[in-house]
Amino acid sequence: MSDSPAIAHGAADSAVHEHPPYQRHHFATMAQQNDATNFAMWLFLLTEIMFFGGLFTAYLIYRNWYYPAFVAGSHQLSIPLGGLNTLLLITSSFTMAMGVWCAETRRKSGLVLCLTLTFILGLGFLGIKTIEYSEKIEKHHVPGFHYSLQSFLDPASDPAAKAAGDKPMALDMARHTEVYFSLYFAMTGMHALHMIIGIGILGFMIFRARAGAYTTGHVTFVENFGLYWHFVDIIWIFLFPLLYLISRHQ
Amino acid sequence: MSEHQEHEHHIVSPKVYATILLALLVGTALTVWASYIDLGILNPIIALGIACTKATLVVLFFMHVKYSSKLTKLTVGAGVFTFMILVGMTLADYFTRAWGRW
Amino acid sequence: MSDTIVVLPDQRTARIPKTNYLTKENGLLSWLLTGDHKRIAILYLISITCFFFVGGALAGLIRLELLTPQSDLMATDTYNKVFTMHGVVMIFLFLVPSVPATLGNFFIPMMIGAKDLALPKVNLLSWYLYMVGGILVLYTMVSGGVDTGWTFTTPLSTHYVNTNVLSTGLAVFVAGFSSIFTGLNFIVTIHKMRAPGMTWFRMPLFVWAHYAASILMVLGTPVLAIAIVLVALERTIGIGVFDPTKGGDPLLFQHLFWFYSHPAVYIMILPGMGVISETISTFSRKRVFGYTAVAFSSVAIAVFGFFVWAHHMFIMGISNYSVLIFSLLTMLVAVPSAIKIFNWTFTLYKGSITFETPMLYTFGFMGLFTIGGLTGVFLGTSGTDIHLTETYFIVAHFHFVMVGGMLMAFLAGIHFWWPKMTGRMYPEKISQLAAVVTFIGFNLTFFPQFILGTLGMPRRYASYPPEFQILNVFSTAGATILGVGYLLPVLYLTWSLKYGAIAGNNPWQATGLEWQTQSPPLTENFVELPIMDHEAYDYDWLERQKEKEVASVG
Numbered sequence: 001m002s003d004s005p006a007i008a009h010g011a012a013d014s015a016v017h018e019h020p021p022y023q024r025h026h027f028a029t030m031a032q033q034n035d036a037t038n039f040a041m042w043l044f045l046l047t048e049i050m051f052f053g054g055l056f057t058a059y060l061i062y063r064n065w066y067y068p069a070f071v072a073g074s075h076q077l078s079i080p081l082g083g084l085n086t087l088l089l090i091t092s093s094f095t096m097a098m099g100v101w102c103a104e105t106r107r108k109s110g111l112v113l114c115l116t117l118t119f120i121l122g123l124g125f126l127g128i129k130t131i132e133y134s135e136k137i138e139k140h141h142v143p144g145f146h147y148s149l150q151s152f153l154d155p156a157s158d159p160a161a162k163a164a165g166d167k168p169m170a171l172d173m174a175r176h177t178e179v180y181f182s183l184y185f186a187m188t189g190m191h192a193l194h195m196i197i198g199i200g201i202l203g204f205m206i207f208r209a210r211a212g213a214y215t216t217g218h219v220t221f222v223e224n225f226g227l228y229w230h231f232v233d234i235i236w237i238f239l240f241p242l243l244y245l246i247s248r249h250q
Numbered sequence: 251m252s253e254h255q256e257h258e259h260h261i262v263s264p265k266v267y268a269t270i271l272l273a274l275l276v277g278t279a280l281t282v283w284a285s286y287i288d289l290g291i292l293n294p295i296i297a298l299g300i301a302c303t304k305a306t307l308v309v310l311f312f313m314h315v316k317y318s319s320k321l322t323k324l325t326v327g328a329g330v331f332t333f334m335i336l337v338g339m340t341l342a343d344y345f346t347r348a349w350g351r352w
Numbered sequence: 353m354s355d356t357i358v359v360l361p362d363q364r365t366a367r368i369p370k371t372n373y374l375t376k377e378n379g380l381l382s383w384l385l386t387g388d389h390k391r392i393a394i395l396y397l398i399s400i401t402c403f404f405f406v407g408g409a410l411a412g413l414i415r416l417e418l419l420t421p422q423s424d425l426m427a428t429d430t431y432n433k434v435f436t437m438h439g440v441v442m443i444f445l446f447l448v449p450s451v452p453a454t455l456g457n458f459f460i461p462m463m464i465g466a467k468d469l470a471l472p473k474v475n476l477l478s479w480y481l482y483m484v485g486g487i488l489v490l491y492t493m494v495s496g497g498v499d500t501g502w503t504f505t506t507p508l509s510t511h512y513v514n515t516n517v518l519s520t521g522l523a524v525f526v527a528g529f530s531s532i533f534t535g536l537n538f539i540v541t542i543h544k545m546r547a548p549g550m551t552w553f554r555m556p557l558f559v560w561a562h563y564a565a566s567i568l569m570v571l572g573t574p575v576l577a578i579a580i581v582l583v584a585l586e587r588t589i590g591i592g593v594f595d596p597t598k599g600g601d602p603l604l605f606q607h608l609f610w611f612y613s614h615p616a617v618y619i620m621i622l623p624g625m626g627v628i629s630e631t632i633s634t635f636s637r638k639r640v641f642g643y644t645a646v647a648f649s650s651v652a653i654a655v656f657g658f659f660v661w662a663h664h665m666f667i668m669g670i671s672n673y674s675v676l677i678f679s680l681l682t683m684l685v686a687v688p689s690a691i692k693i694f695n696w697t698f699t700l701y702k703g704s705i706t707f708e709t710p711m712l713y714t715f716g717f718m719g720l721f722t723i724g725g726l727t728g729v730f731l732g733t734s735g736t737d738i739h740l741t742e743t744y745f746i747v748a749h750f751h752f753v754m755v756g757g758m759l760m761a762f763l764a765g766i767h768f769w770w771p772k773m774t775g776r777m778y779p780e781k782i783s784q785l786a787a788v789v790t791f792i793g794f795n796l797t798f799f800p801q802f803i804l805g806t807l808g809m810p811r812r813y814a815s816y817p818p819e820f821q822i823l824n825v826f827s828t829a830g831a832t833i834l835g836v837g838y839l840l841p842v843l844y845l846t847w848s849l850k851y852g853a854i855a856g857n858n859p860w861q862a863t864g865l866e867w868q869t870q871s872p873p874l875t876e877n878f879v880e881l882p883i884m885d886h887e888a889y890d891y892d893w894l895e896r897q898k899e900k901e902v903a904s905v906g
């Protein structure tokens with residue numbers, strides 16, 4: 001019944017304690033503090049699941065309604081770029097996990113290296129995303145801003161659509177590609193925003209890690225940030241097949 | 251006194267991490283490959299199946315849930331459950347709309 | 353049998369303890385940068401009260417306009433703005449944070465024997481987020497208001513109105529994160545910070561209720577956040593997710609919105625139910641009947657609450673089958689609420705009931721919440737809902753639950769814990785008067801609205817057919833009385849800060865851990881870490897404690 005560490009830690013022996021400097025006054029033990037912050041991070045990730053949940057719901061509904069438009073829309077995305085981004089992100093998750101391991105085993109230079117690699121891989125992801133976005137802007141595939149249907153009404157004029165073998169769509173269905181791109185930008189944009197925040201925090205952590213933080217036994221910050229980073233990775237693991245790979249055989 | 255001290259910190263070895271990385275890369279390759287084959291209704295199922303497997307691997311090993319307390323496992327479960335309610339019950343409305351009036 | 357349980361120390365010798373959380377540090381900065389959950393609760397209490405009166409003033413304007421059948425006090429579009437701002441302020445800035453952010457913040461750590469919430473800085477952050485949200489709402493108000501109704505229904509909010517949807521949306525978004533962080537903090541605290549011996553089933557039911565409400569805050573609010581983000585994107589750059597001309601479905605917005613906003617009514621009412629469990633037990637000197645059932649019913653409400661949201665959309669065009677399923681599930685969610693009401697009633701049975709102010713408000717809560725809940729069953733039944741929805745019946749229903757329920761519970765809690773928070777008693781006679789005035793004013797205001805609704809008067813219009821005027825006059829008259837009922841506590845509670853009788857540690861002879869320490873409490877809550885060695889609401893244990901004290905002193 002007792003998942004409260006304070007129970008294990010009776011009041012009797014609270015008289016003399018050597019508190020590590022990073023222990024906050026209202027926790028009885030370091031273990032309790034670590035447990036609490038870790039649990040808080042998980043709860044925060046719950047809110048993130050539900051936040052993206054609204055977007056996934058919208059995606060599933062419109063994909064069912066406008067399947068041809070979603071297929072044609074997905075043909076506008078580049079699998080090499082998307083695939084490369086998946087590689088970068090998965091690898092960055094690995095380097096992050098290794099970073100946590102380095103912190104746990106008190107390897108300072110290893111930690112700095114792992115965090116720096118994660119940082120670079122994350123930046124690489126955003127760089128490729130920028131290339132993809134700018135291509136969409138050039139083609140007027142950004143919803144709202146002079147959205148252009150040309151690639152879908154006349155696929156022969158569009159190399160990507162032509163390569164995928166798209167046939168010209170009826171105007172009615174072609175217009176629904178805008179819904180696809182709305183969701184594409186909302187979902188990847190929201191994901192990229194999380195990446196940017198993550199990279200910011202990574203920069204701060206590299207700075208601290210070089211000064212020797214996190215490798216003295218107090219690793220919760222690195223650990224909790226790792227959870228966040230892996231969560232962002234998981235979102236991408238779903239976004240990649242849902243947005244890029246709807247159907248490549250048609 | 252509670253015996254199950256969940257913070258008996260379990261350090262996952264780099265070997266496990268490397269294996270998971272490999273599995274994730276293989277999964278990515280598989281999902282791209284599968285999307286080029288026409289399997290009809292199976293296409294989205296396979297794509298989502300692979301994605302779910304990859305996500306599970308990340309959650310269990312990279313995020314240490316396999317070695318974490320029951321509470322953490324329950325938290326993850328609660329998130330997935332509520333997500334399913336949101337998606338499932340909303341979609342149920344959209345699908346049954348197509349059935350028309352009785 | 354005495355008619356009061358109040359035990360105060362000898363007023364000639366009693367003093368407020370010199371060191372307490374209020375006197376520990378001085379100066380504005382010591383408040384604005386505090387990590388102490390009690391000080392943050394006070395910050396919340398002050399700001400929430402301000403916003404309550406802003407919302408109340410708007411309600412006054414609405415009732416004044418509805419005094420006559422024509423729209424004469426203000427233009428019809430001004431009326432739309434007034435009721436929208438009333439809804440936004442009251443829901444997001446008052447009801448959602450009311451009990452959790454003030455009483456919950458203050459007493460959850462004390463009840464479970466912790467020194468503070470698990471994440472004090474996050475707690476302070478949520479107050480700042482709340483203030484940012486509040487200031488954005490005020491900005492919206494002075495810069496022309498918003499007239500979509502608090503539900504921001506698309507495509508009205510995305511395409512057809514030219515009022516400040518964006519700033520209001522941002523306000524709700526930010527205030528939403530304030531509530532997410534509060535809920536998150538509570539869950540972590542309740543799981544990880546309990547004192548030795550404080551098992552789950554020894555916790556006061558107030559804590560259980562907050563635990564359930566926190567689950568809803570953490571899991572529901574993000575869905576509202578994403579819905580608002582999509583509305584903002586639709587409004588600014590015109591993405592097509594909710595826009596029917598582009599193929600989007602406006603109903604999807606409502607699905608996402610109500611996925612939060614139905615659980616949100618439980619976020620609003622559950623903490624109030626927690627307060628009622630405490631006061632009922634204390635003022636009938638009995639353990640809450642069916643403690644476990646009441647505890648689990650809180651969690652059941654939280655879980656079921658996620659399955660019923662589409663009952664707000666019966667007439668909006670969802671499928672027939674959804675209507676059927678959601679209607680049935682809505683009936684289900686009435687069960688745990690009923691369990692609570694029955695168990696509280698059984699607690700009263702053969703109890704030694706006394707009628708201090710918190711208990712009067714509690715009785716108000718039980719009666720009004722029951723009416724509000726039962727009329728909710730009418731609305732959950734799809735057949736009657738088609739007739740009653742969007743009429744004054746629904747307005748009366750949710751005001752019975754929210755004002756008659758939650759606000760009564762909030763006032764019960766404020767009076768109940770006032771001695772603990774400030775160290776001084778409120779004046780008993782005038783506060784009893786205020787409770788009675790509130791009850792009478794409330795019924796006069798909102799009961800006629802049930803009749804108006806069944807007669808078919810639609811909500812959200814500034815004018816109405818003349819035959820509805822009599823009932824509307826009653827309602828406006830009641831609102832005036834209600835206003836007096838709400839102003840009185842502000843006056844006498846402020847008065848009591850200086851002139852109230854010294855309360856001592858435990859004026860109500862209550863059993864909670866928060867009562868076993870000095871009033872106002874120390875910054876670290878307890879001199880030494882408490883050990884919980886008895887069940888919750890154990891009045892025999894309290895008696896034994898007192899005997900022990902007498903024996904050791906005398």
Ligand SMILES: [Cu+2]
Pocket residue numbers: 613614617660661663664
């Ligand atoms: Cu509802």
